[in-house]
Amino acid sequence: MRMRVLLLGGESRLGQALLTQAAAESIRIDAPEPPEGGWLVDTLDDCLDTFQPDLVIDLVFYHEQFQLSLHNEQQLATQRAFGEGVIAACSARGITRFMISSTRVFDGLKKATYTERDKPAPGEAVGELQALLEKQIRDAGDQYLILRFSWLLDNSPDGQLGRLLDQLQHQDPVQLAEEWRGNPTPVVDAARVILAVLKQLDCEAPVHGVYHYGSTEPTTWISFAQSVTQELLASHCLDKDPVIQPVPFNTQPMAGLEPQNASVVSRKILMTYGIKSRSWRTQLPELLKSFESS
Template sequence: MRILVTGNHGQLVSSLIALANSEIQVIALGRPELDLVASPRTICTAIAFEKPDIIISAAAYTAVDKAEDEPERAYAINANGAQAIAQAAETLGIPVIHISTDYVFDGEKTGYYSESDTPAPRSVYGASKLEGERLVAETATRHIILRTAWVYSPYGNNFLKTMLRLGPDRHEISVVSDQYGNPTSAANIASSIIHICTRILSGEFHDWGIYHLVDGSEASWSEWAEYIFECAGMAVRIIPIKAEEYPSKATRPYNSRLSTDKLNRVFSLEASDWKLSTKIVVDQVLNINSDNIYGDTTQ
């Protein structure tokens, strides 16, 4: 199975590459060969050259606050770029899995969001990702859109690694306590994607559409931070604060909890426990050379 994933770096790309073996080939394709903004017309040719069995559309503009100042670039990558990948997939007759986000929702719902809930993004980032979903669905006949949230890994920049970086120098850290979601390991996303790809390529798959893929249970940012430091054995006091006390350009959803019932029903994929996965990644990060822990690789 040859899987092509868009982007040279990033948490999901790196996690997929880590799962490659003699039966699963993972080709990471990004700039300069694949440039979603500067050279969209070359995308189909670049993908065709690699002869993949399936495409993972993971390249994205993920600077949530910066997107408020750069909406054109956010849409160019997250919407138009996603459509260009989907168009290449359609032209080449290849299924595509597009990675999306919890930010397509406004966070006002009290329970878990299902795939049938109406999106209402509150940020440029969320709106650009929602437009990308729409364009992918319109363009590629055989498509799956996977919404995920609060992604972390030993790679790139993420909340877990930020806490571990700050911990040794801080006795106290203020963390938002009134936003809830599903901390989700990129490794779990990657292994689930491999499972989904296998099902799709079996030839008997017809359940195209949107799915939510996150780890099980929920936490606030402050609860997650406390558990990260517990796993790391760091004596850091977490001071819970309201989101309004931590101003940012982009508005985050207060409720990012996603239901994975549909994913479980269609693919028989049980959500992993976020606490177990957090412990695994904390151990991985603390055992990596510090030069790599705080690298510049983005999601």
């Protein structure tokens, strides 16, 4: 790849998946280790001067923004300062900014799937931060790419899927929100999409803008949990089929933290990049297996 890509936060689950797939294709992505004391705005200039990238992907706060649903004001302020610092530093150097965002920029009140034509209208603090950074990127110039995902699933014990597995294995009945909708998207699939986009950008294709991706097909969290249960029973990781009890969305911990409807359609990224959505069902066994080695 001729384009020099700098990945901040390569130690994250999504970052590791991206680096693994890039290495398998002999594609170089620079992913420096976090500085002592962690990534700070003050460390950006030296990093950019050292690697002189053409494009930057920031996954430093991937876990906090995509897995933990935190509303800690101090942590959000830290994330905002770093995100704004990356945007300003890249803009000053003419570096393309590739932002990984999510459907949290929407309030989740729409009944149908979200498309790129829908205007951001966040309903909680993390979504507000993501929408703010998206706007700053767009305002900084035309050389940007924003890729929004629905539910990103990895093998972190305290992540979305890890918490569900803990419920299924230790609670009876398991109370899950009804009509919480989204696209379960394993990080290996998300990494595949990011890498495919990078390849096209390396060919100098004028395809900047905002895109959505979610593994097919959109489903409810309860239906997803039932599929997970069947896989766990088949692999003898569960002794019995747990009772799943539907409860109103607004009674669950994610209410007010994530949109009730997080489902997306991936048509634009297909038509522009030729990237086809993969089924999350076919990827589920491998995703669950990854917990054994985590």
